[in-house]
Amino acid sequence: MAKSTTPNKAAAVRQRGVTMNDVAKHAGVSRTAVSFVLSNRENASISEETRTRINDAVQALGYRPNAGARALASQRSDWYGLVTEIVTAPFAVDIIKGAQDQAWLDRRFLLIAPSDQADAVGPNKGLEDAAIEKLLEQRVEGLLYAATFHRGVHVPQSANEVPTVLINCFDADGKLPSIVPDERAGGRVAVERLLQAGHTRIGIINLDPVIPAAVGRLEGAREALAVAGLELDPELVVSGYATADGGYEAACRILDRYPQQDRPTALFCLNDRMAMGAYDAIKERGLTIPGDIAVIGFDNQELIAAYLRPKLTTVALPFQKMGALGVQTLAALTAGQPIIADQQLVDCPLLERSSV
Amino acid sequence: MAKSTTPNKAAAVRQRGVTMNDVAKHAGVSRTAVSFVLSNRENASISEETRTRINDAVQALGYRPNAGARALASQRSDWYGLVTEIVTAPFAVDIIKGAQDQAWLDRRFLLIAPSDQADAVGPNKGLEDAAIEKLLEQRVEGLLYAATFHRGVHVPQSANEVPTVLINCFDADGKLPSIVPDERAGGRVAVERLLQAGHTRIGIINLDPVIPAAVGRLEGAREALAVAGLELDPELVVSGYATADGGYEAACRILDRYPQQDRPTALFCLNDRMAMGAYDAIKERGLTIPGDIAVIGFDNQELIAAYLRPKLTTVALPFQKMGALGVQTLAALTAGQPIIADQQLVDCPLLERSSV
DNA sequence: GGAATTTGATAACGCGCGTTACTTGGAACG
DNA sequence: CGTTCCAAGTAACGCGCGTTATCAAATTCC
Incomplete structure (x- = not known):
């Protein structure tokens, strides 16, 4: 048998689907009437009786409008x-x-x-x-x-x-x-929260300093500190790769840099992955969260923030x-x-x- | 001014877009010819010269086919x-x-x-x-x-x-x-990996035992053990909520149940979140991963598995x-x-x- | 009681395109 | 030279629906 004589069965069988015309015939009215009812135009004058007859026909036939055809005719696509x-x-x-x-x-x-x-x-x-x-x-x-x-x-x-x-x-x-x-307001609210908890020496674990997120969040932190009469100590800001390892490494640096009495009592990590690493650095040193060191993150990556132990307080990106x-x-x-x-x-x- | 007299400007201005007819006119041929060329039908006889003329017109006018109209005419939607x-x-x-x-x-x-x-x-x-x-x-x-x-x-x-x-x-x-x-093959490969690393006492942190994932993965684990001539010890299987906390709690139970020499040397956590909790339980007890206890997870939730320390070996769900x-x-x-x-x-x- | 208006509905066109059937001019053929 | 055939291209229909003009009957108005 030649190919052309055996067209795809499934495609051939696929029924045409019921159209507005079918509905119109079933209801004994014109297709225009059906169109008017379905798109219930306010200024169309269709008697209540035929209106229900049409709606019944729609139900009976299981009519489903063809969005493509509608888009073509109305020149709007939704x-x-x-x-x-x-x-x-x-x-x-x-x-x-x-x-x-x-x-x-x-x-x-x-x-x-x-x-x-x-x-x-x-x-x-x-x-x-x-x-x-x-x-x-x-x-x-x-x-x-x-x-x-x-x-x-x-x-x-x-x-x-x-x-x-x-x-x-x-x-x-x-x-x-x-x-x-x-970002700026986010950075501000994070630091405000730490200040409110009594922290005045706050370490900041920064991202790549040139990206908008880093710029904004750091600026917000600066503002919050200023309101409290504090200045942002550049020594307390360390940058790292935006990963858990980067956060771990940066946290180690900042925690080991100072004698205990000068050590920051809180860390503002500019993203949650870095906070995840910071957790390890803190726990490794026998310190507790938030007892010895408070941690606040940014991004609210649910899978991290909600499952770290203790669960991470963080600023959410409103995706x-x-x-x-x-x-x-x-x-x-x-x-x-x-x-x-x-x-x-x-x-x-x-x-x-x-x-x- | 009445509303109706000031129709939406933006909508009114929106140009019609160039159609196949425009292309046809520009090329000095019929619309049919354009259609033939654009859908390059093999059996259409269009000379090479007009073909290029049409293609040029398409380029010149920036013609873009209307997918909706095409779908309507061809009865296929893509x-x-x-x-x-x-x-x-x-x-x-x-x-x-x-x-x-x-x-x-x-x-x-x-x-x-x-x-x-x-x-x-x-x-x-x-x-x-x-x-x-x-x-x-x-x-x-x-x-x-x-x-x-x-x-x-x-x-x-x-x-x-x-x-x-x-x-x-x-x-x-x-x-x-x-x-x-x-799931079954996944459970098998996980336990095989642990066996291959020399572990014979393997703790299993199970999910809700009735869900397909738990049934399959556990069955796979049983098979792998059987191949090695081992049996699945029901005492080594503990269930918990499918969260980090659930994993922590379950890991604590299983780790504290035995004296050190009988303690499992590996944990198969049926999802990564539970593995995350298990990590904490293990570290809390001064044990190392994988030195003292090996851990293998399931799901490969990137945000967890790739950022835990040490990074989590796990079985990936092939989403x-x-x-x-x-x-x-x-x-x-x-x-x-x-x-x-x-x-x-x-x-x-x-x-x-x-x-x- | 005839003209004007309203009510209820329809015929017909077009949206942009795929596709079939048909036309035309020229080349090949006997 | 008349016929056949083929390459090259076109006219026309239909896909399903929105929309505008139009129409007939019923109602209101003077």
């Missing part, structure tokens, strides 16, 4: 695109959740496409442009662009064709609106809220409404656990 | 739906990544919709059905249904309208094909591979091809780090 390296590196996956939930509430769909901004010179160079291109082919009404960690990014040109909002990053060369965490706010901002933009500000700062709440 | 509570609880987010990557390779889009199987009697009851309904309205060609942890699930009826594949879960009442981790395999299986189903098996077991590889 879709947003989300371009993100989060798919690649699920560190900040809560951004997806926040955006997804909000989109669902707004009865919109999120088309998620992979990015690779992180290694824009690597083998995947161009993936991102292709992704945006694909999203535009789907006629998304707007774009969200999310990064795994707070930084400046370069968004491809093609993103300019529809409203675009950046999440957890900011436009390094343009004016695209963005949603970012308020979900940023995701939701991104969708809301995009909704405003696509509706032609003005947005509040080019850069929206989202609060980083303190999560009290047991390490302070 | 879309899969992914229903998952993972969006709600990002524990196994790598399933999304695996599926997403594979879908991207296959030039398909993943429409992700939230589920809430986990609290099907809670306030969100019905969310899942609504989600599937929405996906079907988008005319997805198939459905993926993913769970955060390996278990039996009940998939809504409506999922039967298109090919459906379950990931990290199995159909409790039907015959839907599923992709699940090979990404399961996601990819789900998409591949769905592709086979929608193409009408037979699938390999109703239930595909995916290998759980051992990740060597430093705790054995």
Whole structure:
């Protein structure tokens, strides 16, 4: 038998699905009437009787509107695109959740496409442009662009064709609106918490000092100290790799540098992974948390913070809220409404656990 | 000014976008010719010259095909739906990544919709059905249904309208094909590794004994021991809550139960969080890892396993591979091809780090 | 009681594209 | 030279639905 004479059975059998026309026939009315009822236009004049007849027919036939056809006819798609390296590196996956939930509430769909901004010179160079291109082919009404960690990014040109909002990053060369965490306020609230617990000698385990997170959090710490009439002692700030090992090593340095009476009584670790390492350094020296040394982290990586012993008090990055706010901002933009500000700062709440 | 007289400016200005007709005019050919060239049909007879003229016009005008219209006309959508509570609880987010990557390779889009199987009697009851309904309205060609942890699930009826594949879960009442981790092989390889390192007294920190993960992993452990001529000593198996605290508590019990010479020299923790707690119990007793006690985990939760000190040797749950395999299986189903098996077991590889 | 208005509904067009059937000019053939 | 055939391309229909104009009957108004 030749190939062409045996078309794929499954595909051939697949029934057409019931359309508006079927509903119309079943109800004995025109398709227009059905359309009017289903999209319940206020100024359509359909008698209550035929209206229920139509609704009954919809039920009886199990009619399901065809979103694609609707989009084509109405020239609106109800879709947003989300371009993100989060798919690649699920560190900040809560951004997806926040955006997804909000989109669902707004009865919109999120088309998620992979990015690779992180290694824009690597083998995947161009993936991102292709992704945006694909999203535009789907006629998304707007774009969200999310990064795994707070930084400046370069968004491809093609993103300019529809409203675009950046999440957890900011436009390094343009004016695209963005949603970012308020790192400074976060640093402030962390140190305020330590001060409130009576600590005045606070060691700070810093990240790479040039990234926005480090700059902001350190500045916040400085502010909190200033309010208490204290100054930030540069000697008490040590940097390390943003890992548990880095935190361990940095904590060792700072703990061993001073005689006991001068030793800091609290450590502000600029991320939770480093706090995890600091825990080991502290415990190794026979010191207790928070009795001898209080520890406060940043990021609220649940898997770490909630499972360290004692559980880690930390400042949360508001990923979900940023995701939701991104969708809301995009909704405003696509509706032609003005947005509040080019850069929206989202609060980083303190999560009290047991390490302070 | 009345509202109706000032229609939304942004919406009004939004240009129509260039269509195939525009390309055709620009190239001086019919729209059909353009369609033939763009979907490069083999049996279309278009001269090389007009072909390039059309391609040039596409470039010049920046034409971008309308995926929705194409789907409508061709009756195929290139879309899969992914229903998952993972969006709600990002524990196994790598399933999304695996599926997403594979879908991207296959030039398909993943429409992700939230589920809430986990609290099907809670306030969100019905969310899942609504989600599937929405996906079907988008005319997805198939459905993926993913769970955060390996278990039996009940998939809504409506999922039967298109090919459906379950990931990290199995159909409790039907015959839907599923992709699940090979827990038993995982348990086996973990204990084999410990045996190979010379341990014969192995403590097992168990999960809730009724869940598939516990059943399978324990069975695998039993098999590995049997091969070595050993039996599983029920006294060496203790259960606890699947948390760090639960692991700590269980480890304490098992470590304190025996005099030193009878104490197990290795612990197989059935998940990484419990291993995290076990670490604390071990260190607290002045014992070293892996010198005095070797520890092996399960799940490979990166944030824990890669950052514990020493880094945790563990068995990985193949989330990404399961996601990819789900998409591949769905592709086979929608193409009408037979699938390999109703239930595909995916290998759980051992990740060597430093705790054995 | 005829004109104007309202109510209830429909015919018909277009959204952007895939696809089938058909047309045309020229080359090959006998 | 008439016929056949093929390369090259096009007209036209339909996918499922939103929307605008239009229409007939029922009601109101003067």
